[in-house]
Amino acid sequence: MAGVAxxxxxxxxxxxxxxxxxxxxxxxxxxxxxxxxxxxxxxTGDCGACSVIVDGRLVCSCLVLGAEAEGRKVETIEGMAHGxxxxxxxxxxxxxAALQCGVCTPGFLIAAKxxxxxxxxxxxxxxxxxxxxxxxxxxxxxxxxxxxxDAANVMKGA
Amino acid sequence: MRYIRPLSIEDAVGELAxxxxxxxxxxxxxxxxxxxxxxxxxxxxxxxxxRIGGLGDVTETAEGFRIGAAVPCAVLGENKAxxxxxxxxxxxxxxxxxxxxxxxxxITGNLCNASPAADxxxxxxxxxxxxxxxxxxxxxxxxxxxxxxxxGRTSLAKxxxxxxxxxxxxxxxxxxxxxxxxxRTEMDIAVVSAGVNLTLDDHGAIxxxxxxxxxxxxxxxxxxxxxxxLVGSKLDQATLDxxxxxCSGACRPIDDKRGTIEFRRKVAGVLARRVxxxxxxxxxxx
Numbered sequence: 451m452a453g454v455a456x457x458x459x460x461x462x463x464x465x466x467x468x469x470x471x472x473x474x475x476x477x478x479x480x481x482x483x484x485x486x487x488x489x490x491x492x493x494t495g496d497c498g499a500c501s502v503i504v505d506g507r508l509v510c511s512c513l514v515l516g517a518e519a520e521g522r523k524v525e526t527i528e529g530m531a532h533g534x535x536x537x538x539x540x541x542x543x544x545x546x547a548a549l550q551c552g553v554c555t556p557g558f559l560i561a562a563k564x565x566x567x568x569x570x571x572x573x574x575x576x577x578x579x580x581x582x583x584x585x586x587x588x589x590x591x592x593x594x595x596x597x598x599x600d601a602a603n604v605m606k607g608a
Numbered sequence: 609m610r611y612i613r614p615l616s617i618e619d620a621v622g623e624l625a626x627x628x629x630x631x632x633x634x635x636x637x638x639x640x641x642x643x644x645x646x647x648x649x650x651x652x653x654x655x656x657x658x659r660i661g662g663l664g665d666v667t668e669t670a671e672g673f674r675i676g677a678a679v680p681c682a683v684l685g686e687n688k689a690x691x692x693x694x695x696x697x698x699x700x701x702x703x704x705x706x707x708x709x710x711x712x713x714x715i716t717g718n719l720c721n722a723s724p725a726a727d728x729x730x731x732x733x734x735x736x737x738x739x740x741x742x743x744x745x746x747x748x749x750x751x752x753x754x755x756x757x758x759x760g761r762t763s764l765a766k767x768x769x770x771x772x773x774x775x776x777x778x779x780x781x782x783x784x785x786x787x788x789x790x791x792r793t794e795m796d797i798a799v800v801s802a803g804v805n806l807t808l809d810d811h812g813a814i815x816x817x818x819x820x821x822x823x824x825x826x827x828x829x830x831x832x833x834x835x836x837x838l839v840g841s842k843l844d845q846a847t848l849d850x851x852x853x854x855c856s857g858a859c860r861p862i863d864d865k866r867g868t869i870e871f872r873r874k875v876a877g878v879l880a881r882r883v884x885x886x887x888x889x890x891x892x893x894x
Contacts, residue, residue, distance in 0.1 A: 452610070454611055470609075471609045471610060471611035471654065472609050472611075472644065472654075474641065493645055494642045494645065494646075495638055495641075495642060495705070495706075495708065495709055496795075498706065498708055501708055504711075507680065507682065507711035507712075508707050508708050508711050509708050509711045509712050510708045510709070510712075512641070512645075513636075513637050513638050513641045513642070513708075513709075513712060514637065514641075514712070515611065515634070515637065515641070515654075515656075517611045517613075517656075518634075518637075518656060518658070520613070561707065561708070564707070565707075579794060580707060582706055582707075582794045582795050583705070583706020583707050583708040583709065583795065584706075
């Protein structure tokens with residue numbers, strides 16, 4: 451199979467890679483670029499562990515081909531903190547212990563970031579619906595919802 | 609496998625028409641990539657249609673709305689004019705999957721995937737939506753209900769692509785709605801579903817009506833008799849009872865893990881009543 455040459459932007463950096471035509475963006479991020487924050491849970495778009503933002507849209511990177519990223523802007527969990535300064539959502543996930551095993555966490559953080567950018571003051575119901583595409587088998591979700599609510603309050607004050 | 613990204617519909621059609629092995633059209637990929645991963649399809653050619661001019665746009669024309677084949681469902685939910693004119697179509701499209709899936713999935717893909725349980729399709733059929741098909745011998749416009757012919761099968765010929773879905777401009781006193789039954793509140797596939805589209809006269813009596821059922825037969829069903837029974841009524845109890853009976857009778861469902869034949873028949877009638885009531889209210893009926 452011939453490789454596809456892709457030029458894209460990931461977390462603000464220009465990136466070029468060669469990938470196979472049937473390779474997913476998730477595989478490219480993890481196996482070619484060493485960005486292992488996005489996780490493969492189901493590989494079928496059900497669990498949200500591979501969530502990234504492409505051109506302002508929250509997507510499952512397991513359901514995007516690497517070749518499709520040509521000319522797009524991709525945001526991953528690796529771009530969420532500014533140096534040592536955690537994003538308020540990351541900080542609040544720590545404070546509220548909104549994770550246990552941590553596999554779902556990058557996906558939840560990216561999905562929550564997208565949610566708060568589109569709706570800075572979500573109700574609890576809106577948070578639960580907004581994060582319905584992310585599965586967590588450890589926390590029971592309550593701590594995640596509280597962390598997102600707290601982060602929303604902090605971000606509004608900022 | 610080859611991945612191509614044509615810039616014109618003619619190029620896309622040409623590549624698909626001359627493809628020797630299995631070929632697939634890629635818009636949102638939320639069905640295609642899952643099927644590839646599961647080994648259900650092994651395309652030798654993938655034609656990504658997202659860079660074709662106009663396919664990513666929702667445009668309001670003198671005739672109504674034109675929804676490009678590559679427009680993600682999330683974008684439909686953000687389009688105020690479309691939501692106001694066709695709330696049933698938009699609510700159905702926005703029920704598909706999670707936020708992540710909404711950012712990619714399209715109503716054209718939902719139609720061409722040809723699942724009997726596709727959420728947006730009963731709403732589109734009830735709305736009388738049309739599909740613009742581009743192919744090797746030119747373009748044609750067909751009713752959306754003529755696209756799926758069975759689970760996973762469509763009437764599209766080799767080299768044909770649906771480039772847009774058309775929805776009519778709305779007259780005064782018009783409303784549509786869609787409901788599905790699922791055993792939870794989010795992120796599930798319809799056990800049964802119903803879409804209803806109504807227009808009323810100046811006195812609130814139903815002038816035209818279209819009723820469609822999902823997950824009740826091998827394809828989404830347009831139940832013409834159910835539409836006819838509504839015409840002339842103001843949705844009184846007796847009419848709603850007749851509507852429910854006709855819809856239950858029109859089902860040709862299967863028994864599976866999601867529901868039994870008996871359950872699907874019953875719920876099809878219940879949903880049709882509820883959806884008709886919502887559409888009637890949206891059309892300004894009292």
